[in-house]
Amino acid sequence: MSVDTGVGDGSVDGDLLAELFYPAFELLFDPDGDFVGDVERTLAEARMPDQVEMYVSRALGAGVIVGGVLWLVGTLVGYGIFSLGLLDPTALSLGIPAPNPAAQELLRSLVVPTAIVLSGLVFGSLGFAAGFGGLVAVPYSRASAREREINLLLADSVSFMYALSVGGLNQLEILQAMATAEDTYGEVSREFQSIVNETEYFGTDYRNAIRQQSMETPSDELSQFLADMLSIVNSGGDMESFLKDKKEKHLRTSKQEREMTLETLELFGEMYMTLSLFPLLLIIILVIMGMMGEADDRLLYATVYALIPLTGAGFLVLVSTVKQDEPGDGYLRPDGGSERLRQTSKEGLFHFGLVEAFVGRFGVFDRIRNREGTYKTKQILASPHLFLRDNPLYTLALTVPTALVIVVVAAVGGSAPTTFDGWVARLVWATFVWVYVPTYLVLVPLAVFPEWSQRS
Template identity: 30%
Template sequence: MSDEPQTSDPTASMPADFETDPETEERIPVPEYEADQYLPESEHISGIREDLLREEFGYVRTYFKSREGKYTELQRQLNQAHLGKTFDVYLTRTLWFSLASALVGGLVGLLVSWLFARTGVFTGLTAPWAPSVDGPFGAVVRFVSANKAAIGTSVLSVSLAGLFGAITWYTRYYYPSYIVDVRRRNINVTLPHAIVYMYALSFGGMDFVTVLRRTAETEGTYGEVAHEFETVVKDVDMFGSDLFTALRNARNRTPSDSMEQFLDDMLTMLDSGGDVTEFLRGEANKHRDRAVREQDQFLQTLELLSEVFIVGFVAAPLFFVVTLLMMSFLGQETLSMLFLIVYVILPLAMVLFVILISTLSEPFKQPAHELHEDRGQHNAWPGESVHKNPRFQAFRRIRLRERLWSLLADPVRMFRRQPLYTLIFTVPIAAAVGGYLATSMAVTPVDFLERAYEVGVGLAVVPFIIIAVPLALFHELTERRKRHVAKRLPDTLDILASANQMGLSLSEGLDLVSRNLSGTLAEELLKVRNDIEWNADVRQALLSLAGRLQVPQLTRTCKILAEGTRSTGDLHKILSITAEDTRQRYRLERNRNQELQAYTTVVILGFLVYLAVIVILDYSFLGTIVEQVGDTDQLAQAGLITISGDSVGIYRALFFHSALIQAVGTGVISGKLTANSVFSGLKYSIGLVALTVLVFGFL
């Protein structure tokens, strides 16, 4: 096995005098932990050699190439991001993009300056201090005062040009690191499933190289893991590397520590002549145990976040509201601070909290594996000869008619498959209803505070219900179907494995299972059995099943079985492996959901506490004080309190609006905690908003 990476000679097309100079050869930097082995330190380039570089690559690219050591990390990120560029080419393009962006920024500055000049903004500018005109800088002061517009235009244009250019430069410079981070998370999540896939194929009798090739073809199922193995296959097929070198190159290039360790262990196993199947089985068990430990740690983090929610979104707002009320009675003006808390700080804090949960949950989020229904050669676009056939137009009309009848027979099918499609209809309806109510109630901006309940219900609550109810309904139906399939899938696979071991074919086993099950899974398995008997294409039938249901666990299972049917006749071995892995994953998800229900209860109870305290402040405290004090307007004029008869309604409007914001935010956060989905929290938001409207309606 060679210790040096096999790379093509990049200097083949260079001039002879340039080609013989080792210091002017193009070198692609490698990861820093192999820099000492493959990337010697760059020496100072003499004037003649620098002239050769400039002649070959230009001034800008030569500038970056002569500083190779400075950009080793950038090159490593470019390699890991699979962007296919060397650092000098990438930075050269980044520089040109930055200059173009700076030019745009300068033009924007000129346009804004022209608008300022037309509106008199420059004329009204004054210095923050008033230096003496007769002082040592008197001439400068007079010059600036006489040329405000020109100086302002220059400063604004140069500032915007620099800002636009800097943003473009740093965005492009750090973009590879963002791509690397995304790929790292995707690899860490899908690697355990990919290892099970490889183990099942190897256990079924497929040789190791073919296993790698099959894994490289599973981009739709295993994402970036498939891309990593695709580079291994290309390294062998296109660049002539041996398998050891290709795996080592992939190990050096991968952004994931888990993938790097897996490839290290694989190289050790291959070098020692170990059993590939046994190695993959051990790796599958190791990653499964690691997933359990990591989930336990993640649940502890979510428990801490639920406590943070109680403190940050229940206790803290109540503390500020009560404190500001007391300050109002002592003569301080606090309405502006309450406006800031209710309409800016509270919504923004909830958005940031949801982003925080999403960021922490990203390493544990299962990718949405998608396989398109009816995928295969029969779905290819007809050729020109088919289009010329006189019967083709009749065929197209018949197929269009069948699709229309299918849509009319089940008009909500597309909503069940993709709940977000409901927004196409509900958003215009909500906008129309809101516009009608605003017109009929003759709403003015002042009414949002003076008639807070009526206007809030008509223009906020009703449109929200129109949009949220269908979306939440179809989302829950979709998730319920997925949970049903995930729950029944392990037992179904066990039955299929037993039936196959007893000598039944896959279609006979599917018929047996479909007759003993009920629900969506049974109906779909019966379709698979019919597809196999009528079309005799097991692989296509399984992939079509995955495409119709779009359940991640089922998609992975169908992919394994589809490839397993190619490699072995003893399908029960692969079915048993898949059943055990699916059962373990289902238990993991079930345990997580059960434990997170307690956190959801805590969050909702926190909202109920907030609502109760707000109601007490509104009805029993604020209202009672107004009644006892009597003429609050005279006291307000005397400066004893700042709560007048008009401001009482404003405080009540703020209380109602804050409760509505809390209701929506609490539901969304509950959904993120339990299912890492804001749509899963819509059902809680709908219920809490309805409760808020009812409570304030009886006040």
Template identity: 30%
Template structure:
């Protein structure tokens, strides 16, 4: 394409200009050449410019319409003689054209700059993810090294565990690629990775690893020390994160609890003195508060120190032990396989029907299959039976409470079963360090890990005891130790347990004596639990602040609804002067103001609860229960203690 050829020549004409962008692209693993990315940035900027141009047209149209219909503009005090172009010949058409062109260039420039900055942002995100899971990956490398594995074998096995170790495994995959496809030796491949990795912490680790390799030092001792150092660094990172999170929490309370409350009071006063504040109050309620809260949720999610999501892939095995035996393929076998798949689906459905609570706890998203149809049916019954009021405000006041009830029908079961699942998983994770310590002690006296499981069946480890018995039962029924642990991981399905299981299974495959590896895994799990408890304790105060700020918000709005708005309804318009501050009292839409204030409390309840869960437990799902509690409080307050409307 001719345009891409011009882009290539433009880049070659000044290659130094794009050096930083090329480096960011390599670190972000963008997967395209420099000229391809610049060409994409140009296309995106053109599309963004067109969208901004359309927006500029509407904005200029509104402004010019306002100037035409009102006495707007800047008064020419100095009596400057303006050109005829601005006085006679279509001035507003020129303004609109200028606005469109200016908006096009501004939007295109902003989009182009953002596209050029995007690899740097992705580079920073990858660096954070690498730092989070680095100590887990180093522990995995230590387990394999203790078993006698060579360095390239360790890198290859770790690169295959991207589903468990995330971005760290993808970085080691670069070493495997350079060795397999480009013919690099291990040292050269590692040195090449140090030049492109986005994480300074990981780069220092690779530099130290190169020093150990070139000096012939003990690799196992080096990895063991590194695991302990990174565990200590994780505590410092946690403290820094909590300080930043506390600042974000205070900013949210100031901007989106106290700020909207202040604006709401101003809007009501403006309505009292005759200003048309209904539209502004509606924008605050339905746009500013939700969008601002969503931005804060995304901000907290970006800065949060959270584990990588993990998943286990099931491999299909090809049974070809007897390769010399001739295989006779029969016709119509596909139908039988389809029947088996259909049977598996029906069996799962039947199991979920027979044990609904178990299926809801194991996968809380399945609650939506029941609650959403129930909520939809409830709303259908409401809408078909509600009277047809002539006043739209009366109709909204009758229906909105039932919409809130429908939302609660969907959210309350989800919150309950998520809490049950969370308590179950947290209870098991708290016992993992003790479980690993006992296994390490049993293994150090000479028994294998499989024998250690048989001994620990009789120990009392709370919720984990049931899972240990299931692991022992799987082994009794013919599964090996690795398969039994993987089934345990699938039942719990959390990143911490997935990494622990992967570490134990790999260490047991490399050597029978893994007591030291289990001790390191135990200290790592214990450190993770300590950090989690510290965060919960630190963030509990901010969760309480969110609740208190919502109660203040609800109290002020309730007082305004019960004490202020009813007074305005009894003010006789004929007793008010036709001019002055109170000239518009008679035209105030009291019902509209009451409805908007009520909806503001509902919006505040939903998003305050979600942010409380995001701050306290690093999960929006954990905030659903807070949203339900605050919604119920707002619903009861406005329907049983605050009289906001009377259907007629």
């Protein structure tokens, strides 16, 4: 794990920051310790080519830089609070008993400098934690994302391998086929690419390559699958029967996970329907109390403008934690694909597909492109709703300027309040003009057209 060679002479990736803080890494961390070993394993799982010593050293450097900046900010903030009179120094105390008036006066004079120093230390500590912890957390986040994608695609990958086995391919051919199917099976295919690369470029026996990858993959399910595959390979068992059993197992597991996800979403829906009634009941109670002259209007405003949106946002976060990822974009991009396939796949509003590959070579292709643009423009003008159905994001080109014009006209004409006092005086109308009109004008088409596209 040591990187003694090259450290400090500018030969390790030219990473000056990591080289500068490498002595600090040697002083603070044990290269064979649990923390360094865990980061090294996570870097491998995240497919990040950094050496663990240099990566942690870089994280230390980032933490020191961010901590230093926030230390300066915290010191200036503390100084500004006292210099501007926002806080009275007499309201603070060091908490140290003074035996005589002279000592008391000395301690009193140290209150402000101590508070400023503590402010800088608190900000600096938070900055170091954010800089160092944020950079160290990157491989963990990437490894976790890869694990989710692998687990999501593993059932389909095993089914593909089973189909290849039924088709008569041997073990090595199955591994190579999986390694070349990155456009379909994503991170699962990249795991098999590592196995194939180990055997082809480093001369490693494919059994050892499978064993090594089973220990490096971030997915426990794929690790177990590779370990079981290795046992079948070593024992000379029937690979087709093994893949069939694994296919049925993973498909069954995938179905159970989807059912569990649906049940969890159903539970969240019931919770939302129940809890969303609380703000409405609170509004009714506050209105009744207001009619009796015993309510505070600020509670009503807080309920409408804070509690209700926060409730919706909280449930959105809950749903996002349960909803499964959707890797890929649905388009196949095989390796070695033709120029025709690449150009056709790029076709859109400003890209006219295959003809783009020939524009500039001969004048006839330029004329074809111009006529293609004219034809496409006529199609859009004849059926704009169909174009927006197929390209929902282009509704923003119409709705956003329209919303801005409406809001600006209302503000200039005096219909929409532009001051805080005006907002308070006409709170409902101000909210309607400034929030609801542009929000609904922009988001309703953006919700309707994609749904129409999915159902058409």
